[in-house]
Amino acid sequence: MNDAFQVHPIGWIRKTDRTVRIEIDPAFQDGLLGVEGFSHIIVCYWFHENDNPTDRGRLQVHPRKNPSNPLTGVFATHAPVRPNLLGLSACRVLSVTGTTIHIDSIDARNDTPVIDIKCYIPDKLDPSEIRLPDWV
Template sequence: MTYTIEAVGHVRGGRADPIDDDWGQSRSTIELDPAEFGPDALAGLEAFSHAEIIFLFDKVTPEKIEKGARHPRDREDWPLTGIFGQRGKNRPNRLGVTVCRILSLEGTRLHVEGLDAIDGTPVIDIKPVMREFLPRGEIRQPGWVAELMAAYW
């Protein structure tokens, strides 16, 4: 089945290249599409410390999409892992999701820190982070993930 999803806006500023690490201090702006949204679309978001941003890895070409297993970051010392067992950008629907810090709002612009999306990236949705939607209980993950993420933020 096919669905049509329109971007609500785009990432402006921040990085131009999708480098894997050191995203924590990256600052960028999500600019809503002014033909579709006014400042009221962001009303109330300033009361939250963080937002969850859903975006499209639009620079990933169809031939680069992974549907099976691969070694994360092509590291043979990490286990062969299915695309749904990792967060790589070459996903079947090319969707990225990141929780980032809200810095400020200015009209139809949301200024954020720690968004791992590059300048020009289409933004699909913006959601406030609510404590009640965070994981309940202990989080577990394989050891290789901590090694992969050590320099990410």
Template sequence: MITKIVVDADYSDGLRGIDDYSHLIILYWLDKVDRVRLTMRPQGKKDVPEVGIFACRCPWRPNPIGMTTVKALERKGNILTVKGLDVLDGTPLLDIKPYTPPYDAVEEMRCPDWVNNLEY
């Protein structure tokens, strides 16, 4: 999915240098979430174990903050074109951060087997 992120013109100077990054981390507010769930099966899959909300990336969180990494395609002024931002149109964005491997990539990472079997 290709998305255009329009940054308020007052903050466009804050985008200086962002063109040098291939990927960005987007933080957003899941404003359509109307309830909190403390346990669930990720993606509603019956073959996935029920886990706590903090052990999955499901939206029904006490503080519904979403995060995703997107591919940066283009910047024109205060408009960023990205690929992979899976949010509803009008979802409030909280922050944009560059993806930087020295800080964001993790060596010797582990996660449950069921995570590797999910379809995205």
């Protein structure tokens, strides 16, 4: 495999006991224009603490780290171990102040690098068309 891509953080997740926020690098502040108009955003981040050959090579896991769940391919899970360590979370926007987006929660650790942010626009999927495995 010869193809490689470079990605660079646009910001970082910052968590305390009481708050969760995304601190955006000031170079990207102009990209925040209009974010406050959305109730939710999709945050793309890098599982930086799993960046090693072993975790990148793992292709099957027990979902939610529960051994009673069936062994499942990583592409059918949200596991942080995978060939490319991308994570995605839908987050409620509480406020936007300067280069900081205050959110309700995120399934990422403190100091996790943020790769991209997208506004959340609901799909036109009919909920009756959605199928999920029993372990979800």
